[in-house]
Amino acid sequence: MLSRVAERIYWLGRYLERAENTARLLNVYSTLLLDLPRGAKIGWHTLVDITGSHAEFADKYQAPDERSVIRFLLSDTSNYSSILSSLSMARENARTTREIIPSEAWEQINNLYLFAKENASKGVARGPRHHLLNQIIAHCQQIAGLFAGTMSHNSGYNFIRIARSLERADMTTRIVDVGSVTLLPGLTQGVKSEQIEPFENMIWMAVLNSLSAYQMYRQHVLDRVNGEDVVTFLLQDRQFPRSVVHSLAKLESCLQALPNNGAALVEVARVQAMANDADIPLLLQQGLLAYIDALQIQIAEVHARITQTWFLPVVSGQQQSA
């Protein structure tokens, strides 16, 4: 497989996963914010924080109100991490690897992009939003299924899965981060004391929901929803497909099948150690922020090593945003 093609197919995988994750996130927050007590300082800006695009948002919009944030993350093509941008980049990467991916998958990706382009701006209004986001999620799932069911499980497929796992691990750390930041004392100030506990409960449920993890969590953790268990589950559970540890294990097994994988595997082992060895009760006391930052930097290292090993020295014409 050509290095250039490997790189494009890798980005195809990342953008598809990113679009799906962002759609889940918007869906959950749109529901959650209806339930929050007045005065709670959590708001739409949280979504901008999760995607790490604070500066880009501030450049273009005056205030982080619902319409602006949703537009920014859903249909604003000047935002590289909006759903529409991700799908457009996914399509562009698919279009330029059509000789490798099954034509059914290309047709679906093309359709998804055309659908999103046509409808994304409608999702700014609350009414049709839920249905729209669900359709995007279902479509992404369908494409993932097409890859699994119609593409040989070769290097190309491996790069898609590697990209997906990496993007997932990264997104999960971001969502966990936001959950913990939201509950810092400063932010709960406006909430009346008798509301604190249900509020906390609600936030952690939203965190679980945005990763479609609530049901699996309940089956696995018998205690009521609480921060320590949620963070442990999302970081360390071996069986839940969107947990950091599970994503990394998938990533590792896909890397095993590739040539010259030594350096990349070393970097993966480092993130795995960080995720597995974390003392979560202690981290929650001290604040997760520094830990999550370190974890994300290490995930970026894995990406850098993958690029170095398999994609370089081909200079790719297109700019992709990690």
Add this chain to the structure above:
Amino acid sequence: MRIDWKTYDPGAFYDELIRSPGHARKSGRILARYLASLKNEELQQRKTAAELAIKAMGISFTVYSEAGNIDREWPFDIIPRIITETQWRSTSKGLEQRLRALNCFIHDVYNDQKILKDKVVPAELIAKSANFRNECVGMKPRFDVWAHICGTDLIRDTNGQFYVLEDNLRVPSGVSYMLENRKVTKRVFPELFENYNILPITEYTTQLFDMLAAISPRPLDYPEVVVLTPGIYNSAYFEHSFLAQRMGAELVEGGDLVVEDDCVYMRTINGLSRVDVIYRRIDDMFLDPQVFHPDSVLGVPGLMRAWLKGNVALANAPGAGVADDKVIYTYVPAMIKYYLGEEPILENVPSYLCIDEKQCKYVLENLDKLVVKPANESGGYGMLMGPQASKKEREEFARRIKANPRNYMAQPLISLSTAPVLGERGAEPRHIDLRPFILQGRDIYVTPGGLTRVAMVKGSYVVNSSQGGGSKDTWIVTEEER
């Protein structure tokens, strides 16, 4: 409202479906009757279905001038064009004959130059040809074949006879659209396939791969065949990717290839991997910056060296364009007699060479009746359509011809045949041409039919997709034996 063939009038032109108002040709009767049986809304629905299928299948081509939206959906008319197998058989033989002679010519020009020494073709023409490559002199590609893939443009005059308009021997495109057009028609008009015996065309990509594998310089069971594209911004990128996908070949860009020890390798996730055959879709001048345009980033430094050493096959071979020249074109009938000792089966459109003093005088005096073409342009660029041109344009062309007579030839405005195209209010005649594709390696293969291109504007002769032309599915139909 339905299509009423009685009001359909192709005028003086040869219409491929309707002989005269109200009367379909024998081969097209079932089609004409079927189309007339559908209500206009139904026809428009089929048309919309075809447009949707094309959009969903991502069949596109790229237009240079439109920034932002770089790929555009392929323009397609849903009414198929019918040619009978009897008519096609001799045309197909003629195409084979023509490519054989052209390859003999190219090989001769780069080696013994017998045809020039025998003064059948003036040596001066070659000396002044923009597509003659000195670097290729003495090269002997496998099977002595240089133009492996040829797209020949055919037109039909008022009697329905086929003429050759030009041979495209450099990087002819369109074959993917020919294949996709059939697929779309199958989706849109599946019921028509029950009543016709249509020669299938799907074999092309297998034939292409076999031909490419056969010219591999290494005797291997599985030679590494790649398609070399200038990249996603090229107008034919869809086709490059399509052909690579159908052949299971890698689609490479210049940056993916590297020459080491005079062999070509591609950069893969496993490291460097040897390449045997390159189906190149970039022009000669961009192939190798060490030999041609030094600032080209599309090509591969050292590629020509590897080819000349015989370590990699290039299809088409560099320099093959020497015969893809509108002046050389006029000598093809002579080539057929010279190399093959046969009479040409297919005729050329009558042509005037500006390099000949007498003919040039005629051309200059009759610019308002002629179509003047430069020797080395393709895609319909740089032409003068005499009858439609302004006086100023004609004067400008006269100046150009006098300055460089070698570079121009002229043809009378030959009337193109028409076929019905579905418009908003029913069927209307539009001019069409035909581009069959011919492959030559060890053997020779001609596509049954080819890509029919349509001038979508009423009265227009311009069929190039780069200038707003459309296309049709083309059926070679076997008549029922009774």
